Amino acid sequence: MTRPTEWWWHQPPRNDASAIMGMQTGFAAALSLGVWLVCLVLGFAAGGVTSPLLYLGAMLLLLATVGVLLSAPRDPVVLWATAVIVIVPPLAIVVAVPGLTHRPGMAYVTLTGISAIVVAFLAVRGRAVAAWVGYGLGLVVALLADQVAGPQSALLTMQAPNLAAVLMATIFAAIVRPRARQFYGLREQTEREAAARSAEEATLAVRDQQLSRLDDGARPLLDRIATDDGLTASEVQRCRLVEAQLRDRIRAPGFDLPAVANAVWRARARGASVLLFDDFDIAAGMPDPSALGEVVDRLVSVLRDAVSGDEVTARLLPRGRTRFATVSVARQGRVVRFEFDARGQESTVGNRP
Structure with a gap:
């Protein structure tokens, strides 16, 4: 029928x-x-x-x-x-x-x-x-x-x-x-060949961008380490921040956005602990841009308010779940958790000691 x-x-x-x-x-x-x-x-x-x-x-x-x-x-x-x-x-x-x-x-x-x-x-x-x-x-x-x-x-x-x-x-x-x-x-x-070429060009552009960012962030520190003069405390801290940022790009590519990267860098510099995870199956299709935008806005807001000792965790959940993403912040024994559905609708489901 x-x-x-x-x-x-x-x-x-x-x-x-x-x-x-x-x-x-x-x-x-x-x-x-x-x-x-x-x-x-x-x-x-x-x-x-x-x-x-x-x-x-x-x-x-x-x-x-x-x-x-x-x-x-x-x-x-x-x-x-x-x-x-x-x-x-x-x-x-x-x-x-x-x-x-x-x-x-x-x-x-x-x-x-x-x-x-x-x-x-x-x-x-x-x-x-x-x-x-x-x-x-x-x-x-x-x-x-x-x-x-x-x-x-x-x-x-x-x-x-x-x-x-x-x-x-x-x-x-x-x-x-x-x-x-x-x-x-x-x-x-x-059309398939054109799409494949576009995807290949996009991949190469992303790779070049990532290499450029890696070069900008890591090369000065690698050059400094190569001098064998020892690192200052601030340089050690910067090394840790660069290493954590590189790990984020591998572990959470869905959050690899300038706004998120900058907010995470500043929060970690203040002493907050930030963990990003991306379990969304991007090979089966991109997430809804508007839903992802809502998650990013909330994550940046949470990171902006994060202080030393806070633990911020953001995760894009696997495809097929009733929830699309979660953002949680633990502060002084209390946890606030924000959940997002596939349309980006937010709900606060945790505020407990």
Whole structure:
């Protein structure tokens, strides 16, 4: 059973021959409606319609079939839509015949013409065999109408052009559909290669940035150590801060942001203990930026207020948990814990000795 979210107004464009022909656009829907209205007016204006309600009902059935043809999902089109497109056009002719004279002029032309167009485009959407079944049903209906409802030469005459339309659509689909698959396959391959190149360039840029930051932070200290003159207390403290910052980048890449790094550095310099953990499975997708932003804002706020002896712990939790992240601060025997859900909504769940 096709879910409503699979209809064309919810789904991405189908990469098939119908996309090349523009069948997935609003213009195609508007054009189809315009052609249907013209056919309706011609059928009534040309005379021969003895029951307007029956003729209008038949035309409305055909209009609904066109809507199914344009909007039904997947390639080839789903089976239930295929059944509708095959069955409804002959049914529309059955509905209309009692309300038409034997020679109704344009009325049969419009009915059989729209029916032929629908089954022809069904072949374009990947159901060529079903299209021929639909044409066959239309021919059977015409023959039965000729036998049961009296001579229907006009109805039978319209089947020859319909045969040509379905035949041309079948040949077109046989030629274009494989080319469409090749075209869209090449395009998807190009997009994947471009995405891979972008990811590689981004990785290299991050690596260069990390090396630059490492060089800026660690090289002066390494040069100082290489002199073998001994380190002052402040230099030892700076070494510890640099080492802790490098560990954070490895252990908690999700928190590797300038605002967090600066706040953590200052908090540790004041004597606070800060631990950062990132257990979020980034390989399966990035976290929600707004949720991560809420966590970062709270963490920076906590670090800004941290003093000597405080213990601050922040963690991005594994994917699939009911909580997204936690930030806790322990001060003088009391613990305050902030929890965040996947949308970044914050709750305070601990304030205890």
